[in-house]
Every structure is written in C-alpha cells, then in structure tokens.
Amino acid sequence: MSARPAATGRRSAATRSRPRARGGAAVRRRRRNTALAVLGLGILGVLLLRPAFEHAVQEIKLPLRHEDIIRQQARDKHVDPALVAAVIYAESHFRDQTSSAGARGLMQITPATAHAIATRSGGTQFEEGDLASPQINIAYGTYYLRLLLDKYDGSEVLALAAYNAGQSNVDHWLAQARGSGRRFNAAGHIPFPETRAYVDRVLQAKKDYRSTYPRELGLK
Numbered sequence: 685m686s687a688r689p690a691a692t693g694r695r696s697a698a699t700r701s702r703p704r705a706r707g708g709a710a711v712r713r714r715r716r717n718t719a720l721a722v723l724g725l726g727i728l729g730v731l732l733l734r735p736a737f738e739h740a741v742q743e744i745k746l747p748l749r750h751e752d753i754i755r756q757q758a759r760d761k762h763v764d765p766a767l768v769a770a771v772i773y774a775e776s777h778f779r780d781q782t783s784s785a786g787a788r789g790l791m792q793i794t795p796a797t798a799h800a801i802a803t804r805s806g807g808t809q810f811e812e813g814d815l816a817s818p819q820i821n822i823a824y825g826t827y828y829l830r831l832l833l834d835k836y837d838g839s840e841v842l843a844l845a846a847y848n849a850g851q852s853n854v855d856h857w858l859a860q861a862r863g864s865g866r867r868f869n870a871a872g873h874i875p876f877p878e879t880r881a882y883v884d885r886v887l888q889a890k891k892d893y894r895s896t897y898p899r900e901l902g903l904k
Contacts, residue, residue: 746773746889746892746893746896746897747773747777747778748769748778748893748897748900748901749778749818750778750790750818750822751769751897751900751901753818753819753822753823754768754769754772754822754826754901755901755902757822757823757826757827758826758901758902759902760826761826761827761829761830762830763826763829763830763833764890765901765902765903766890766891766893766894766897766901766903767829767840767886767890768822768825768826768829769889769890769893769897769901770886770887770889770890770892770893771791771825771829771844771847771886772790772791772822772825773886773889773893774882774885774886774889775787775790775791775792776789776790776791776792778790780816780818788812788815788816788821789815789816789817789818789821789825790818790821790822790825791821791822791824791825791826791828792825793815793821793824793825793828795812795815797824797828798810798812798814798815798824801824801827801828801831802824804827804831805827828847829843829847832844832846832847832851835851836854840887840890841870841883841887842854842858842868844882844883844886844887845857845870845874845879845882845883848878848879848882848883849874849876849878849879853876853879857873857874857875858873860873861873870883870884
C-alpha cells in the first residue's frame, strides 16, 4: 500500500515538468522566429542598399561630374561626349587641380594654350583664373580637342597624343613615319611611354563612359 503514494509522487513530478518543457520550446521558437526576422530584415536592407553601394563604387572607379556642361560643349563643338569625359578622367579624375607644369582645372589646360584658345574663339575677357571654372575649363578643353581632331583628320589617337605631348612632337613623329614610308601607329611611332599609356587610357575610358553613362552623356 505504501508504494502507491511514491508512484503518485513520481507521476506528479513528471506532470509538473511538462509545462516547463513546453515553455522552453516556445522560447526557442520565439528566438528562432526573431533570428529569422532579423536575418530577413538584414537581407532586405542589403537588397535596398545594394544599388546605392554599387553606384558609390562606380563613382569611385569611374567618376562623372558636370555632365550637363560636357553634353553642351560636346554638342556645340561636335565632339563625342564620352571622349570629353575620358580626357577629364585621365587628366584630373574630375578634380580641380594644378599640375607642376602649370596646367589648370579639370582638363588641365596650360595658360599659354588657354590664351591661344581665347584669341581664336573671341574670349577677350579671359583671365587665367577662369580655368578654375568647370564651364570655362571644359569649354576650352573641348575646343582644343576639336581643333586637334580637325588638324589630324579625325584621328583620336593623334589628337590625344598631341593633347598630352604637344602638337610639335606629334608632327615630328608623323613626319618620321611618312619619311619611312610607313603608316603611323601609336605603338611604333610614339616614343614617349607616358603618351602611349595616356592614349590607351583615354580610349579605354571612352568605351567605359559610353557603356556606363549613356543617359548622362546624352548618348541615348
């Protein structure tokens, strides 16, 4: 007779432990659901922020500023806007600066070149400090690109080589190539490694700007 109360006691203890087990399972479910919710919010946040992050990375790798001025000047002077953007990228990375040689602004125009452009274009009020203005700097740089393209029969390679190394050097290289009866090519007839690299860098950047910023540059 005395065994029954012991059995009853054990059943009572087991019975009392069940609610605690159910309560522990509920806590675990709540924690799991909370973790899933946090994870879901994290994924949603990544998806929402991804375009902004990719845009920021793109801006670092291939920046573009003053696209309205680039479009306007390229249209007015019949120059590919992607070429203008590529020259700015290679010259200054879209940062206003002055080189050790005194070239100024986004397109790195020297004061001597700027004064010559001002004389040809009727810019009688031009002052060297104006080269810090994106509007004037891009206008003068695009004007100079157009002049070089016209001089070298539309050859972007020769125009860019002259933009970097000067017209007198390019004229000399051309004369040497023609004197040897060969067609001019950048790899064989540009002796300056810096100028060869510059031409390649600008032409590659031009392709990148055309594919990356067609709307901003008015290409479609």
